[in-house]
Each structure stands twice: as structure tokens, then as C-alpha cells.
Amino acid sequence: MLVPAMASALALTAAAQGQAPAQPTAAEAPPSAPSEGVISYPAAYFAGAQAGNAWEMLLRLPGFALDTGDTIRGFEGGGGNALVDGQRPTSKTDPLDELLRRIPAARIERIDLIRGGAPGIDMQGKTVVANVVRKPGGGLRGLAAIANNAIYDGRNHHGVRLELSGGKDGRNWEGSARYGYGADDGGDDGPGVKIGPNGAITERSRIESESDGLQKTLTGAYEQPLLGGKARIDGRMFWDHWKFEEDRQITDPVFELHTTDDVYLRKDTELGGRFTRSFGPRTDLEVIGIRQTRDQDITSAFASPAETGRFNLLRESSETIGRAVVKRQASPALSLEIGGEGAFNKLDSRTHLTLGGVEVALPAANVTVEETRNEIFAKGTWRPAQAVTLEASLRYESSSISSAGDVRLEKSLHFAKPRxxxxxxxxxxxQLRLRVERVVGQLDFDDFVADSSLNKGTVTAGNPDLNPEQAWVTEAAVEQRFWTDGVIVVTYRRSALDDVIDRAPIFTSAGVFDAPSNIGAGTKDELIVNLTVPLSRLGLRGAQIKGEATRRWSEVTDPTTGRAREISNLRPLEWEATFSQDLPRWKATWGIDVFGGWRETSYQFDRVATVKLESAWVKPFVEIRLQPDLMLRMELNNLVERGIRTTRDIYAGPRDISPLAFTDDRDLTFGRTFYVRLRKTFGA
Structure with a gap:
């Protein structure tokens, strides 16, 4: 999905929840003064913004940008930069932003912004973390929402959402059900051309496509006292049925119709549990267990007068995790943590590709991969002086990977990861922050199996024989606060990379295929600026500008040409900004979200593909409280009708020895959409 904030009926996942009672404005309920790197923002601070849930509160938190974490195997190292009551959520498949949206504002006591670390807080490997602190107790609460997204081409996508929670005496429960239809700008309309190596246009076409589908989610959780501590169990089921349809009408030199039909089916299940218990005032135990599964069925069919093709991928994957951690508050200035976890992962993949009715042999088409991972770790946070915080950790990871089927191999990996x-x-x-860390990436099971994009003429091989990417990361950040709520944070990060995972050719008896591969060493530099500017001093009461920009430089050696280039699909520049203003007199909030254009380039052995969004995605919005428990939100997405430009340079063979065959250039536009949501809350 190319648009970062595509509003659709699926945006009910972004529906505000809960209801903030009538409270003072932010100016009347200011945050606490910075104390030992922690700033506390009471719930009343967000009341003027009509924030309905924890996610909406975090959007207005000065100097904070939500990081939802990484999708990795195992539990350690994959968390985002938001905690709930000092703990990372147990679920791995339930997105962090979704979980935050299910915490009503009425249940929140305050949000602590922890900068640089604090004794007793697991920073999840981040330098800045927000901790959502909930109020104890509470009766039955609920939310019901309906939404509709009117697409520029006449489609209307609707969605509904229902959430309930309650409990007393330490026994709490919650549940949610939602479904929604949505579209993304993977389906666009516009012209396309093919350009020969001499610069002349050899083909003109008109492309009409659409990409949409239905998602359904059920979640539930229950917690109660147990064995002197507290136990919690979480469950989640998720269904996704997505389709992509494209008609490419060649109008010159002769009329032809090329069609592509892709169908994506997915089902996730997850069951997780957490047990916590205190052994005295300074020692805590945490035990976590998680079991999750994912089944996928992907089918792609392509047809033209000269060729037909069909690709099918069936995948079944599962993960089982066990984890235990002991935390010790040695003194008010020193906290220690030791623990370990084990995980077992399995992937069973079956791939078929036929062209013109003839099956094509693909490398790593049918494989079964099993991985056993173990990790032990020790962490410590020490405040030797009120103005200084030191955080150190050492993790040691070992894993064993075996592959059966088309590719048979066994390998063991071992890494020490100091920080x-x-x-x-x-x-x-x-505030000044410094960090030095050895980061070890995780192998992506998607890279282990073959894949295809028939309408673009690409077939990629799988490669189970990969090593994880490693990096020594050095980071420095300066945070400056001004005008009470104003913040600017400038971060510079340098990564010295080994075993970079990028693209390289694989030679087989059936031909040459592009595949994910380790291509050697490289570098990546990032400059990140995060800015929050309150505008009350400039005469705009209740207004705020908040934004973030990231500039990246990278370099690796291209395995095909032997020349230096940037890392594939790494965007050199990304930025976003939001203007918002609270209008208490009108019981409304309005604003504009702007997501900047970007470029990413992929380098394969026989082609170079560039996707470019040259203009910004602009989304004005307004939210009105019709009644104390009834909220209306309206959004106009893609106001300036940003398009997507895709350019693919196709070579006659490997790029180092072959001439350019042609260039495929597509200039597509998604169009505007109008989104409206009505949300009702009820309960205590």
C-alpha cells in the first residue's frame, strides 16, 4: 500500500474510542516539568483536542512520533515505543496502534514521556518511549461506529466496529469485533508508454485498475489475580480477502488487451498469555507465552493475445514463543533485568507457475523451513546523577534453521548484541542522547520462497540460504524544548552494515532468476528532524504544527555491475506534517495532514524499477462533537490528486553486459475519496 494514511472504511481501525469528559484545556492542565527524563501529561491536557483514545492522545504528544515496532519472529526486540502501564502488549499480530485505539480516554490517568530511559522501564531498545497509565477499576464501557468511504470511481466502502470492556475487583475483560471494506492506491488509472533504447515511443496504453477488499477482526482479553500475581490472556482472529484487477489496453501500434487478476486470502490466529508477580517490593517476575498461525493463498492470473500465465502460492506458517524475565529494582537509581526466551517457527510453502500452460521450474518453489531460536539477555539502567542516565544491555542469540523440499540445508547462527x-x-x-548498538536483523520467511508479479513480468526465486543483516549503529540526538509545548529533536544515525540483504541473480538449469541475497558490506546514514510547534503565541489559540522528516544516504556494491549504488527500496527522503486546531466553542477540531512525496528504487540483475510520488498526499479533516457521546469525523483524502509514477528500465540480460531493451513508464492517479465516520460511546 503506497499511501501512508489511506482513509477508507478500513480506517475504522483508526476510529477514536472512548470519551474525554469535560476537562480543562491544555493551558489549564499543563504537563509536569521535566524530571529525570520523564514528563507526565495528565488526561486533561488532551481534552481540548477531543482525543477519544490513547492513540489520538499520542498523536498530540509533543516531541513524540509513534513507532509500532518491527514484524519479527520472537518477542524480544520487536516492540514499539509505546507501553501500557509500563508493559509492552503481549500480542504480536495485533498492531500497536490498534491496541492503543481500544483504550478509551476516559480510562487514562496520564501519559508519561520517557526520554533516554528510567529505572524500572524497559525502553524496548528505543531512546524515547510513551507510557500510557490507566486508571484502576471502571465499569462497563463500549463503542459503536459506522463509516463510509466514497471513492472517486463510484465505489462506496463501508465498515462497522463494536467494542466492549468492563470488570471490577481486579477482574477485567474486553472484546472487539470489526469489519470494513477498503481500497488503496495499488489500483489506479492513467496512461502508460514503452520507450525503445533510442528514446522513441514504441507503445501507448491506457491502464485501468482497482485494488480493494474486506478485512474482519475479532479480539478478546481477560485478566484476573492468580497465585499472588496477575494473569492475562489475549486472543485474536483476523481474515483478509483482497483483490487486484488491472486492464491494460494497448492503443498503439495495434489494439491489445492485457488483463491481470490477483486474489489474496489470509487468516491469522493468535493466543497469548502473560503472568506477572511481585516477590517483595523490588523484584518482579514476568512470564509470557504466545502461539500464532498464518495461512495464505495467493493467486495471480495474466492474459494477453500472445501469452497467458498463472501463479499460485500456498503458505502455512506458525510460531510458538516462551519467555521469562526477572526485574530487580536494586535502588531508586538502579534497575536490573535478566531473562530469556525460546521460539519455534515453521513455514510450509508451495508455489506453482505456468506460462502458456507449461509449468515453469522455480528455485525454492516448494520448501519447508523450521527455525529454533533462543536468546538470553541482561539489562541495566543506572542514574549516577540526576541529570545523567546510562542504559546497558547484552543479548546473545542462537538459532538453528533447516530447510527441506527443493532446497535442503541446515545452518546454525550465533550473535552477541551489546547496547x-x-x-x-x-x-x-x-537533552543530549547517545547510543551505540550492534543490531542483528532477522531473516524474512518471505525471502525463502518464490514469488511473481505477472503483469510486470517479474518472477523472483526464493533463497533460504541467507544470513541476517548485521550493523554497528551509532546515534546522537539533541532535544530542545521551547514555548512550554514546543520541541525540536535532531537525530543523526550511522549504520555500518554487513551481509546486506538486497537483490542478486541466481543461475539455474531453468534460467536466471532474481532473488534476495547477501551482497556484502554497506553503509546507511540517517538525519531525522522531529518538530512540534504550538501556535498560541502566534495568535492561533489551540493550534499546533507537528511533523517529522527523515533524510537517508546509503551505499552498497551492486552484485551485477560491481559499482556502488544505494540500497534497494530505501527511500532517500520521507516527511509528514499535521496542522490541527481545537475549537472548544464549536466543540470541534480541524486540521490538515500532509504526507510528502518519496522515491524508492529496486535493483534487479536485468532491470531497475523506480516508484516515485512527486507531490504530497493532502488530507483535510474536521471532527465535531454532536453530543457528549456522539462524534462525527469527515476527511477529504488526496485533495491534490497525487499520482504514482512507475518507471522500469528493462535490459536484454544482466545489466553489466546487456543493452537496454525498453523502458516501461506508467503515470497513474488514484483520485479523491470522501470519508465519514459516526462514533458513539457509552458506559462509565
């Missing part, structure tokens, strides 16, 4: 972070509160409003 050291330091924070200095140089002045009351100025």
Missing part, C-alpha cells in the same frame, strides 16, 4: 545508551539533561530544556 550502550547515555542521556544527559544538560539544561532544563535541553
Amino acid at each position: 550502550l545508551a547515555a542521556t544527559w539533561q544538560a539544561l532544563p530544556d535541553t
Whole structure:
């Protein structure tokens, strides 16, 4: 999905929840002064913004940008930068932003912004973390919402959502059910051309496509006291039925119709549990168990007067995790943590490709991969002085991977992952942060199996014989606060990479295929600026501008040409900004979200593909409280009708020895959509 904030009926996943009672404005309920790297924002601080849930509160938190974490196997190291009551959520398949949306504002006491670390807080490997602190107790609460998204081409996508929660005396429960139809800009309309190596246009076409589908989710959780501690169990089921349809009408030199039909079916299940218990005032135990499965069925059919093709991928994967952690508060200034976890992962994949009715042999088409991972770790956070915080950790990871089927192999991997972070509160409003860490990436099971995009003429081989990417990361950040709620954070990060995973050719008896491969060493540099500017001092009461920009530089050696280039699909520049203003007199909030254009380029052995969004995605919105428990939200998405430009340079063979055969250039536009949502809350 190419648009970062595509509003659709699926945007009910972004539906605000709960209801903030009538409370003072932010100016009347200011945050606490920075103390030992922690700033506390009471719930009343967000009341003027009509924030309905924890996610909406975090959107207005000065100097904070939500990171939902990484999709990895195992539990350690994959968390985002938001905690709930000091703990990372147990679920791995339930997105962090979704979980935050299910915490009503009425249940939140405050949000603590932890900068640089604090004793007793697991920073999840982040330098800045937000901790959502809930109020104890509470009766029955609920939310019901309906939404509709009117698409520019006449489609209307609707969605509904229902959530309930309650409990007392330490026994709490919650549940949710939602479904929604949605579209993304994977389906667009516009012209396309093919350009010969001499620069002349050899083909003109008109492309009409659409991409949409239905998603359904059920979640539930229950917690109660147990064996002197507290136990919680979470469950989730998720269904996704997505389709992509494209008609490419060649109008010159002769009329032809090329069609592509893709269908994506997916089902996820997850069951997780957490047990926590205190052994005295300073020692805590946490035990976590998770079991999740994912089944996928992907079918792609292509047809033209000269060729037909069909691709099918069946995947079944599962993961089982066990984890235990002991935390010790040695003193008010020193906390320690030791623990370990084990995980077992399995992937069973079956791939078929036929062209013109003839089956094509693909490398790693049918494989079964099993992985056993173990990790032990020790962490410590120490505040030697009120203005200084030191955080150190050492993790040791070992894994065993075996593959059966088309590719048979066994390999063992071992990595030590040290980390050291330091924070200095140089002045009351100025903080400096440093971090040095060895980061070891995780192998993506998607890279292990073959894949195809028939309408683009690409077939990629699988490669189970990969090593994880490793990097020594050095990071420095300066945070400056101003005008009470104003913040600017400038971060520079350098990664010295080994075993970079990119693209390289694989030679087989059936031909040459592109595949994910380790291509050697490389570098990546990032400059990140995060800015929050309150505008009350400029005469716009209740207004705020918040944004973030990231500039990246990277370099690796191309395995085909031997020349230096950037890392595939790494965007050199990304930025986003939001203007919002609270209008208490009108019981409304309005604003504009702007997501900047970007470019990413993929380098395969016989082609170079560039996707470019040259203009910004602009979304004005307004939210009106019709009644104390009834909220109306309206959005106009893609106001300037941003398009997507895709250019593919196709070579006659490997790029180092073959001439350019042609260039495929598509200039497609998704169009505007109008989204409306009505949300009702009820309960205590």
C-alpha cells in the first residue's frame, strides 16, 4: 500500500474510542516539568483536542512520533515505543496502534514521556518511549461506529466496529469485533508508454485498475489475580480477502488487451498469555507465552493475445514463543533485568507457475523451513546523577534453521548484541542522547520462497540460504524544548552494515532468476528532524504544527555491475506534517495532514524499477462533537490528486553486459475519496 494514511472504511481501525469528559484545556492542565527524563501529561491536557483514545492522545504528544515496532519472529526486540502501564502488549499480530485505539480516554490517568530511559522501564531498545497509565477499576464501557468511504470511481466502502470492556475487583475483560471494506492506491488509472533504447515511443496504453477488499477482526482479553500475581490472556482472529484487477489496453501500434487478476486470502490466529508477580517490593517476575498461525493463498492470473500465465502460492506458517524475565529494582537509581526466551517457527510453502500452460521450474518453489531460536539477555539502567542516565544491555542469540523440499540445508547462527545508551539533561530544556548498538536483523520467511508479479513480468526465486543483516549503529540526538509545548529533536544515525540483504541473480538449469541475497558490506546514514510547534503565541489559540522528516544516504556494491549504488527500496527522503486546531466553542477540531512525496528504487540483475510520488498526499479533516457521546469525523483524502509514477528500465540480460531493451513508464492517479465516520460511546 503506497499511501501512508489511506482513509477508507478500513480506517475504522483508526476510529477514536472512548470519551474525554469535560476537562480543562491544555493551558489549564499543563504537563509536569521535566524530571529525570520523564514528563507526565495528565488526561486533561488532551481534552481540548477531543482525543477519544490513547492513540489520538499520542498523536498530540509533543516531541513524540509513534513507532509500532518491527514484524519479527520472537518477542524480544520487536516492540514499539509505546507501553501500557509500563508493559509492552503481549500480542504480536495485533498492531500497536490498534491496541492503543481500544483504550478509551476516559480510562487514562496520564501519559508519561520517557526520554533516554528510567529505572524500572524497559525502553524496548528505543531512546524515547510513551507510557500510557490507566486508571484502576471502571465499569462497563463500549463503542459503536459506522463509516463510509466514497471513492472517486463510484465505489462506496463501508465498515462497522463494536467494542466492549468492563470488570471490577481486579477482574477485567474486553472484546472487539470489526469489519470494513477498503481500497488503496495499488489500483489506479492513467496512461502508460514503452520507450525503445533510442528514446522513441514504441507503445501507448491506457491502464485501468482497482485494488480493494474486506478485512474482519475479532479480539478478546481477560485478566484476573492468580497465585499472588496477575494473569492475562489475549486472543485474536483476523481474515483478509483482497483483490487486484488491472486492464491494460494497448492503443498503439495495434489494439491489445492485457488483463491481470490477483486474489489474496489470509487468516491469522493468535493466543497469548502473560503472568506477572511481585516477590517483595523490588523484584518482579514476568512470564509470557504466545502461539500464532498464518495461512495464505495467493493467486495471480495474466492474459494477453500472445501469452497467458498463472501463479499460485500456498503458505502455512506458525510460531510458538516462551519467555521469562526477572526485574530487580536494586535502588531508586538502579534497575536490573535478566531473562530469556525460546521460539519455534515453521513455514510450509508451495508455489506453482505456468506460462502458456507449461509449468515453469522455480528455485525454492516448494520448501519447508523450521527455525529454533533462543536468546538470553541482561539489562541495566543506572542514574549516577540526576541529570545523567546510562542504559546497558547484552543479548546473545542462537538459532538453528533447516530447510527441506527443493532446497535442503541446515545452518546454525550465533550473535552477541551489546547496547550502550547515555542521556544527559544538560539544561532544563535541553537533552543530549547517545547510543551505540550492534543490531542483528532477522531473516524474512518471505525471502525463502518464490514469488511473481505477472503483469510486470517479474518472477523472483526464493533463497533460504541467507544470513541476517548485521550493523554497528551509532546515534546522537539533541532535544530542545521551547514555548512550554514546543520541541525540536535532531537525530543523526550511522549504520555500518554487513551481509546486506538486497537483490542478486541466481543461475539455474531453468534460467536466471532474481532473488534476495547477501551482497556484502554497506553503509546507511540517517538525519531525522522531529518538530512540534504550538501556535498560541502566534495568535492561533489551540493550534499546533507537528511533523517529522527523515533524510537517508546509503551505499552498497551492486552484485551485477560491481559499482556502488544505494540500497534497494530505501527511500532517500520521507516527511509528514499535521496542522490541527481545537475549537472548544464549536466543540470541534480541524486540521490538515500532509504526507510528502518519496522515491524508492529496486535493483534487479536485468532491470531497475523506480516508484516515485512527486507531490504530497493532502488530507483535510474536521471532527465535531454532536453530543457528549456522539462524534462525527469527515476527511477529504488526496485533495491534490497525487499520482504514482512507475518507471522500469528493462535490459536484454544482466545489466553489466546487456543493452537496454525498453523502458516501461506508467503515470497513474488514484483520485479523491470522501470519508465519514459516526462514533458513539457509552458506559462509565
